[in-house]
Amino acid sequence: MRTKRSRLMLLLTVLAMVLAACGGGDGGGATDSTETTAGDSENTTTTADSGTDTTEAEPTEEPVTIEWWHIQNNDPGLSLWQAVADEFMAEHPNVTIDITVQENEAFKQALQTSLQAGDVPDIFQSWGGGGLREQVDAGLVMDITDAAAGFDSEFNGAAASMMEIDGRMYGVPFDLGIVGVWYNKALFEEAGIDGPPATWDEMLEDVQTLKDAGITPISLAAGDKWPAMFWYGYMALRIAGADVMQQAGIDENFNDPAFVQAGEELQRLIDLEPFQPGYLATPWDGPDGAAAVLANSEAAMMLMGHWAPGTMSANGPDLAADDNLGWFIFPEVEGGAGAATDAFGGGNGFAVGKDAPPEALEFLEYLSSVDVANRVGGEANLLPTTVGSEGSITDPNLVDVISARGEAGYVQLYLDQAYPPEVGAAVNDSIVTLFSGDGVPQDVVDAVNASWE
Amino acid sequence: MTATQITAPPARQRRARKWPIILALLAPALILYVVFVIFPIGQAFRYSLFDWNGLQPLTDFVGTDNFSQAFEDPVFRGALTHNGIIVALTLLLQLPFALFLAVLLDQDLRGRSLMRLLFFAPYVLSEVVTAVVWRQIFRPGGLLDAGVSAATGEQFQGLWIADPDIVLYSVFFVVSWKYFGFHMILMLAGLQQIPDDLEEAAAIDGANWWQTFRHITVPLLGPTVRVSIFLAIIGSLQLFDLVWVMTGGGPVNASNTMATYLIDWAFRRFQFGYASAVSVIIFVLSLIVAIAYQRWALSRDLDGAITVRGA
Numbered sequence: 001m002r003t004k005r006s007r008l009m010l011l012l013t014v015l016a017m018v019l020a021a022c023g024g025g026d027g028g029g030a031t032d033s034t035e036t037t038a039g040d041s042e043n044t045t046t047t048a049d050s051g052t053d054t055t056e057a058e059p060t061e062e063p064v065t066i067e068w069w070h071i072q073n074n075d076p077g078l079s080l081w082q083a084v085a086d087e088f089m090a091e092h093p094n095v096t097i098d099i100t101v102q103e104n105e106a107f108k109q110a111l112q113t114s115l116q117a118g119d120v121p122d123i124f125q126s127w128g129g130g131g132l133r134e135q136v137d138a139g140l141v142m143d144i145t146d147a148a149a150g151f152d153s154e155f156n157g158a159a160a161s162m163m164e165i166d167g168r169m170y171g172v173p174f175d176l177g178i179v180g181v182w183y184n185k186a187l188f189e190e191a192g193i194d195g196p197p198a199t200w201d202e203m204l205e206d207v208q209t210l211k212d213a214g215i216t217p218i219s220l221a222a223g224d225k226w227p228a229m230f231w232y233g234y235m236a237l238r239i240a241g242a243d244v245m246q247q248a249g250i251d252e253n254f255n256d257p258a259f260v261q262a263g264e265e266l267q268r269l270i271d272l273e274p275f276q277p278g279y280l281a282t283p284w285d286g287p288d289g290a291a292a293v294l295a296n297s298e299a300a301m302m303l304m305g306h307w308a309p310g311t312m313s314a315n316g317p318d319l320a321a322d323d324n325l326g327w328f329i330f331p332e333v334e335g336g337a338g339a340a341t342d343a344f345g346g347g348n349g350f351a352v353g354k355d356a357p358p359e360a361l362e363f364l365e366y367l368s369s370v371d372v373a374n375r376v377g378g379e380a381n382l383l384p385t386t387v388g389s390e391g392s393i394t395d396p397n398l399v400d401v402i403s404a405r406g407e408a409g410y411v412q413l414y415l416d417q418a419y420p421p422e423v424g425a426a427v428n429d430s431i432v433t434l435f436s437g438d439g440v441p442q443d444v445v446d447a448v449n450a451s452w453e
Numbered sequence: 454m455t456a457t458q459i460t461a462p463p464a465r466q467r468r469a470r471k472w473p474i475i476l477a478l479l480a481p482a483l484i485l486y487v488v489f490v491i492f493p494i495g496q497a498f499r500y501s502l503f504d505w506n507g508l509q510p511l512t513d514f515v516g517t518d519n520f521s522q523a524f525e526d527p528v529f530r531g532a533l534t535h536n537g538i539i540v541a542l543t544l545l546l547q548l549p550f551a552l553f554l555a556v557l558l559d560q561d562l563r564g565r566s567l568m569r570l571l572f573f574a575p576y577v578l579s580e581v582v583t584a585v586v587w588r589q590i591f592r593p594g595g596l597l598d599a600g601v602s603a604a605t606g607e608q609f610q611g612l613w614i615a616d617p618d619i620v621l622y623s624v625f626f627v628v629s630w631k632y633f634g635f636h637m638i639l640m641l642a643g644l645q646q647i648p649d650d651l652e653e654a655a656a657i658d659g660a661n662w663w664q665t666f667r668h669i670t671v672p673l674l675g676p677t678v679r680v681s682i683f684l685a686i687i688g689s690l691q692l693f694d695l696v697w698v699m700t701g702g703g704p705v706n707a708s709n710t711m712a713t714y715l716i717d718w719a720f721r722r723f724q725f726g727y728a729s730a731v732s733v734i735i736f737v738l739s740l741i742v743a744i745a746y747q748r749w750a751l752s753r754d755l756d757g758a759i760t761v762r763g764a
Contacts (some may be wrong), residue, residue, distance in 0.1 A: 002612045114505050138508035278593030278615030280704035288592045422722040
């Protein structure tokens with residue numbers, strides 16, 4: 001008897017394992033209807049809700065969970081988002097906001113894995129552009145154009161277009177910065193340079209002047225690749241102009257001669273050997289990063305986004321505190337079609353998952369209110385995108401950045417985010433090769449065109 | 454019930470009755486293996502035939518285009534070459550060095566167990582920790598540069614991981630630093646299995662140290678060395694963590710290995726079809742090397758083992 005029973009048990013165990021294995025095995029399909037991990041009871045309730053609830057227009061008083069993935073994994077951003085979520089939950093007792101915080105790179109991989117399994121968070125970090133377009137094409141995100149039009153507050157135009165694909169909106173922006181040159185005023189003075197260069201030729205002269213004075217002119221994090229892309233992207237925008245830049249994204253090629261010219265102009269800079277030693281391996285962040293190089297006054301300039309002062313002071317002395325840090329927009333290029341006020345930049349937003357409950361949109365309306373946007377600017381060191389919140393920025397350098405953003409007729413999104421990931425990576429890689437001295441401008445065009453085929 | 458068991462059934466019947474039990478006992482392991490090893494490998498083969506970004510359904514069938522694209526890509530060919538260089542350097546430098554140390558530490562030396570411990574210690578570290586530490590040493594203005602500057606009194610800057618022409622050799626150095634101790638211990642164990650009387654007999658016959666080493670130690674150490682070589686080749690072909698953390702495959706792809714190239718295409722470009730094709734290439738390559746090596750080099754050592762037919 002005993003052997004028989006244990007044999008039966010064994011058979012059952014094996015059977016259970018087979019079933020479990022099958023359940024996990026075909027998770028690749030996008031039509032997974034069962035949640036495999038029910039972390040808490042709320043989670044399970046939501047699943048049941050979205051399964052049975054067919055009328056999603058009206059917010060219900062039934063318990064609702066909003067899954068929110070963001071990447072503000074450090075204070076002050078971390079506590080700000082927590083506070084915003086807590087306030088909304090206090091107003092709406094039936095809503096639970098389930099926050100998942102991840103570091104940038106970890107988030108990208110986790111999101112991709114989750115999306116492949118058809119498990120889309122209700123609200124998640126997005127940079128717009130090509131990445132968002134792929135999610136739209138795969139039907140993973142929700143068109144919120146009509147809902148956003150009904151929001152109490154209004155978005156900055158360039159910021160809103162970041163979250164738009166073919167004129168439809170799939171999320172809300174909360175931060176938009178533009179790239180510019182951060183420079184060390186004391187080192188400029190030491191080399192005898194009066195002020196920021198207004199044109200590219202002046203810029204090249206200043207680089208030479210700095211070199212002659214024994215100062216490394218430029219700090220560059222080519223190890224992370226994208227900082228090198230900033231140089232090329234800005235240069236292309238200055239030479240090609242807004243229309244050609246937009247058309248390149250639509251036509252999906254870099255065939256316009258401006259893209260070769262941009263490389264040629266950059267080569268004039270690269271030939272001066274203006275970068276710190278080992279720049280090809282230098283990362284952006286960290287004690288050996290490009291931010292630290294500028295903060296330690298080991299180089300005079302750096303082309304970077306508005307987050308630069310924060311990273312610099314985290315890895316070295318606070319130049320801004322001594323009023324030694326200045327900012328200017330990328331200089332005008334003589335003969336270029338681009339306006340001197342056009343800017344190159346990017347920011348952050350939240351995309352809305354395809355199955356998000358109506359409460360998620362209500363929450364995003366609250367998150368986009370002038371009230372919260374003022375705190376995004378005032379507390380979290382981001383550049384808020386809700387019209388009327390610009391005054392929350394008080395840091396003199398960031399005031400320069402946000403007013404330049406206001407003057408920009410067109411903001412070109414970072415090239416590696418404007419285009420699909422594969423093209424973005426090809427852009428970055430080929431530009432780094434150019435900066436290494438091994439490539440020619442035509443290589444960038446060829447690599448990008450090939451990746452777009 | 455017990456009555457039937459007293460008279461033993463004929464052998465054939467007994468065997469037939471054994472099968473359900475064998476199957477049942479085998480099933481858990483077999484199922485796990487199929488689900489977590491065979492099935493994913495099959496999926497990778499399937500994905501490798503599609504142009505697929507991981508989000509949309511698998512519809513864009515491209516046949517073997519992904520494979521030809523990989524072999525035409527100079528970056529992938531470069532990565533393949535880098536793996537080859539690491540394999541070659543490992544066999545030519547790292548293993549002989551490990552053998553040298555093993556022979557040395559097999560002698561009656563003072564403090565030899567401490568030295569064994571020291572040499573083996575790097576192997577215990579995780580590859581990521583190793584990479585982070587060595588990155589701090591090799592980076593421009595890092596510990597090595599600072600040390601040389603302090604010693605010479607001149608400002609020194611070596612582009613150990615920043616110069617595309619040097620970086621691969623820096624990576625090889627760190628790989629060797631981490632793994633020579635492991636091979637040393639393997640060979641030391643092999644050396645201790647060689648009976649002392651053989652060496653004594655050789656000494657009585659008038660053999661000098663080199664003759665003893667050449668004709669007794671090396672042949673008898675053969676099986677160990679062959680296993681060491683096998684592990685070193687497979688490890689070099691699949692080299693990933695250390696490179697990824699220390700250099701990210703850069704600068705300008707100069708330290709890419711096949712595995713870092715694969716991860717770059719899968720998780721930076723999200724081209725899962727193409728990345729699967731690359732993974733298939735790595736798999737097939739490793740498999741060919743493994744089978745060929747087992748067939749030609751390890752066949753003697755495996756004689757009598759159950760993996761060899763006709764045992």
